[in-house]
Amino acid sequence: MNNFDELKHLYSRAGFGITFNTNLNNISLKSAVSALFADSETRSPIHVITENIDMVNPKKLTPEDKRIKVVQRHMQDVSLNTAWLLQMCNSKAQLREKMTLFWHNHFACSVANPLFEQQLNNVHREYALGNFRDMLLKVSQSPAMLHFLNNEQNRKSHPNENFAREVMELFTLGRGNYTEQDIKEAARAFTGWTFNKDTGDYIFNAKVHDTGPKNFRGKSGSFTGEQVIDMLLADKQTARFICTKLYRYLVNEVPDKAQVEEMATVWYNAKYEVRPLLEHVFKSTWFYEDKNVGTLIKSPIELLCSLTRQFYVSYQDPLMLMQVQRVLGQTLFRPPNVAGWSGGRNWIDSSSLMARLKLPSTILSAGVLEATGKVSAEDELYVAAMQKQDSNVAANTTKSIPNWAKLVQSIPKGLAPLQVAGYILNSNIGPNLAARIKKQPDTRAMLMMIVSTPEYQLC
Amino acid sequence: MQRREFLKNTALASGAFLIPAFLKPLEAMSMSQLSQYKNLVVIQLSGGNDGLNTIVPYGNDIYYRSRKTIGIPQANVIKLNEMLGLNPAMASLKEIYDQGSMSIINSVGYPNPDRSHFRSMDIWQTASDADQFLSTGWIGRYLDSNCQTCQYPYDAIEVDSSLSLVMKGATKKGIAVQNPNKLYASTRQPLFKDLVTNDHDANLNEDNLGYLYKTMIETYSSVDYIHEKSKLYNVSSVYPTNTFSNQLKTVSKFINSGLQTRIYYVSLGGFDTHISQQHQQNRQLKIYADGVAAFIKDLKKTNKLDDTLVMTFSEFGRRVEQNASNGTDHGTANNVLIYGGKLKKAGIYNAAPDLATLDNGDLKYQIDFRDVYATFLDKWLNINNSQVLNKSFKGLDFI
Structure with a gap:
């Protein structure tokens, strides 16, 4: 494969593709990979939404005022959506936006609050190429995810297992790698994680947190939510699960077991830093094999x-x-x-x-x-x-x-x-x-x- | 060489590709195979239709105490028995009810109900448990089951411009057809036609490009079938003029022209009535009822009602107590409405919703929605329900 084709492939996977303006001459693959990261140093968080229109816990409003709020919120939906869409298309930080889209899907969330959606989106962007543990913790403590997975209802007296289940099934280990009892115990560790309804700030409510001993995945202790997350990350299965998804996103719809394992090892050893993992992929010879080129269906x-x-x-x-x-x-x-x-x-x-x-x-x-x-x-x-x-x-x-x-x-x-x-x-x-x-x-x-x-x- | 011949040869020559089902000549199917299909028409009301103001428990004081401003006055309710009656916006359905072509199943839901639209619609469409996530829809899995009558995309048609998750299986998907003529025209555009007829040879591999070409050919062939089969039939009955009724009219056209489709899917939205519910819900219910009434009468006239079942559901019902904005908030169990010419149990199928024993202000479900699906699968579509629902459900007795 010639240099042009390799670069074209790289840009189509690490971003949203080349244009006729893209410099594809006199640039080595190696320096192109470095440039991708350099161009993505900028974060450019989205700030189009400034008002918290909370229709889930609305203040007392007349029906007409409420209707106005619904319309305003709808307009917020449209502006947030299109602001990000156009940022993805036009930003110089192509790799960052491309990975933001990956995390947006990994941490799938749907809440009827554009301010909280924007905040979560900015978390994904901030950590897109950074550390996964930091991101997971920020996501887990974001108002969008706490509300979406009902963790504000997760109290010592009445645990709600929704968040605990999904953090394991969807965010870290994947199905089949934990027990129902693990979910129950983890849910107790996450009790008291909630947020301020007006500002969206994370709050740890110690009064409803269950400090008692928990038996989680073969270990026992008075685990906190943070500790549970660390224990999930300590299991290499988490790296494997996410690398499989990432492989399907960046490389090929059909994961190659050996290559995924290679990625998981790199990532696990790099303590879940995303950048070395991506560098490894973009510098691997297998990334440029024929079967991986021009074969993904664009989302x-x-x-x-x-x-x-x-x-x-x-x-x-x-x-x-x-x-x-x-x-x-x-x-x-x-x-x-x-x-x-x-x-x-x-x-x-x-x-x-x-x-x-x-x-x-x-x-x-x-x-x-x-x-x-x-x-x-x-x-x-x-x-x-x-x-x-x-x-x-x-x-x-x-x-x-x-x-x-x-x-x-x-x-x-x-x-x-x-x-x-x-x-x-x-x-x-x-x-x-x-x-x-x-x-x-x-x-x-x-x-x-x-x-x-x-x-x-x-x- | 004929396209079909050519394709067959190419596929065989490549060795890796079995002749796809869609290439089997339709002409080879006997007439009996192509007609007298039993059809199921699913109507989804999106946004969470307020079931208590649809089938009104006018005989229960709690209803009026809970709904001081939006309760429907007894005098206006179209009475079905001493407890339940129809919202007056649905007057057109009374005749159908009286003829024994309608069955009302109360308190349908599932354990540990989820009150988010997103999740609850997902649960209804994938037929999952409340704590289980499936990426295929129940109708899609019906297509996956490879039964005699679910070989082709057009065996399940969604009359819409896009295909819902419910219609997508792991290996097979239904087809979305909003307007058969327009869709036909778009598959006959020169480039598309050219690609389908001339370019697949090199591209019908098992990779993604091959998959795209295969889907194009499949679409071309399905759309051709739908168009050829249905173009001569004109619906003579009168339908109201709105999108929803037009969709039902299209379903009628398909059924009456003898399409071998088993399942049709149609949606009507606008039911998330947190604010000033009455005007909005009544209008949507009138659109719904007038459309369905026209559809049922039409099928009766053409002698197809006995071969057709219609089911209406919404992702959840709404809270028993109204809110401060003359609306209602998200609830749980809801009624499911069934129509057909051959109902074993018409009328009110089971007890009216129990408004006295609530779960956090919401109705408790009495019937699992998958028992409704199981009934269709076992008794109407002739497939063991566990094959589609991943575990076995007993089913109900309305057919």
């Missing part, structure tokens, strides 16, 4: 971001960006369930594939987006409060503006059509597609054609 967000980057698209209608996410089946901050989006082939069904094949050309020509997609159940409150009959927004043009002038200008001079296509497609270009590329009358027609192929769905 809807990856599809949208790669298109936006490649064609310098700007959007005038944030609601359209919400609609696109609904139609493609991935709305940020609205995972389908606690296990997150399952990814890979699960993105694809007849209707989503038809929509995915059609979307790029629709956006590039500011066409009409006919499909509406379904709002998530969490958003039914807005629908009802607005006294709306239909949950779905009407068909509309995408109000998107690709910058063709910039695009044409940035295409390196003297490239043959197949080489131009090579910037846009990550997958192999077979003979039929190659013939079709050569047949197109001009570059623009050729680009519009290739973004409508199944090959474009892969990265």
Whole structure:
């Protein structure tokens, strides 16, 4: 594999893909990897939401005031969602945003409070390339997760096991590596973890914390929540479980056991520092093997971001960006369930594939987006409060503006059509597609054609 | 060489790829296989429909004490027996009820109920326990079971623009069809058609690109089947003009044109009525009831009602006591409504909800929702329910 292809592969997995502007000459793979981390030094937390609109524990409000709050909150949803979406597409810190998306899905959470969602999202971004223990603790003590997993109801007198179960099943060990008794004991250790409803600040309520002895995974002691988390991390299975997910996210949908084990060992030995783990992956020869190149199915967000980057698209209608996410089946901050989006082939069904094949050309020509997609159940409150009959927004043009002038200008001079296509497609270009590329009358027609192929769905 | 022949040869030549089920010629199926299917139509009310203001326990004082401003006055309730009656917005269903084509199952839910939309809808769609997370839907797993009548994506159709989790199995998925003509047109666009007919040869491998091509071919073929089969049938009955009724009208078109689809899925939203419930819920219930009434009458007229079952559910019911905003908050158990021409037990299936014995202000469930699913699976779709629900449920007696 030549340097161009290796770099293209690296950028498509470590970020949201290359553009015609990306420097792919005179740069070694090694320095490209260092540059990825250097570019991601910036955190750029999102601060579009400033007001805490709490509909879960609302103050006494008249129905009309309450309705206004629902509308305001809906607008917050849209601004948070699109702020992050566009940050992913346009940020220089590509690796950080790409990993923020990974942690967003690993710690799948859906709460009807955009301020808390934003705060959790900033935790994922802050620690995206940092230490996993720090992140896990911050996540576990975030108002979004505490509320989502009902830990404010977890008291010594009446333990709630929801958080304890999910921290093991979804965040660390994975199913089958703990017992029901472990859940019960861990739940007791997490009693008293709660938060201030107005500010969202973490509170440890010692009065409802169970200080008694616990038997957890073969050990006994008066464990605190922090200690339980440390014990979960001390088990290498946690590194294995997360590395399997990360392998599927960055390398291949079908995990290679030996390579995953290699990653887990690196990570475990690095005390769960994310950076050395990622460096190891990006510098491994297996990462660049043919079977791992151009073979992952882009998530809807990856599809949208790669298109936006490649064609310098700007959007005038944030609601359209919400609609696109609904139609493609991935709305940020609205995972389908606690296990997150399952990814890979699960993105694809007849209707989503038809929509995915059609979307790029629709956006590039500011066409009409006919499909509406379904709002998530969490958003039914807005629908009802607005006294709306239909949950779905009407068909509309995408109000998107690709910058063709910039695009044409940035295409390196003297490239043959197949080489131009090579910037846009990550997958192999077979003979039929190659013939079709050569047949197109001009570059623009050729680009519009290739973004409508199944090959474009892969990265 | 014909496309099908070509594909078959290529697939065989590659050795690694069995001939996919969707390539079996439809013409080879006998007529009896293609008609007289028993259909199940699932209607999902999203947002948590308030069951107590849908099927109103007007004979119970606690109802009126708990709902001082939003309770439906006795005089307005359309009485079904001395305890329960219909919300007046659902007047159009009375006739259907009287004809014995409707069954009301009260207090349906599950143990340790979850009051978040997100989680509870997930539980209903995946048919999981409250503390279990499944990534496949129950209808998807029905397709996975490889039964005689669940080979193709169109064996389960969601009339919508996108496919819900409920329709996705581990290896098979249903298909979302909002408008069959538009979908047909989009699969006939030159590039798509060209890719499907000419490019699969090199790409029908077991990798992800092959998977995309396979899904495209499958879509092409399913959409073709749906279009060919249904284009000649025009629904003659009159339906209200709104999205929901149009979706039911599309289901009617599919059923009446003899599609071999077993399960249809339709949703209606707008039920999360925390604020000023009455106007909003009544309007949505009227849309629901008028649509369903038109659909049931239509099927009766075309002699398809005996082959059809309709089920309506919502992810949870709402709290017995109204809130301070003339609305209701998230609750637990709810009623499930069943319609069909061959109900064994029509009318009120079981006791009215017990408003006196509550769990934290919410109804206690009496019937597990998976017993409702099990009934369909065992008695209507002819598959052992444990194969789909991962454990065995007894089922109910409404059919």
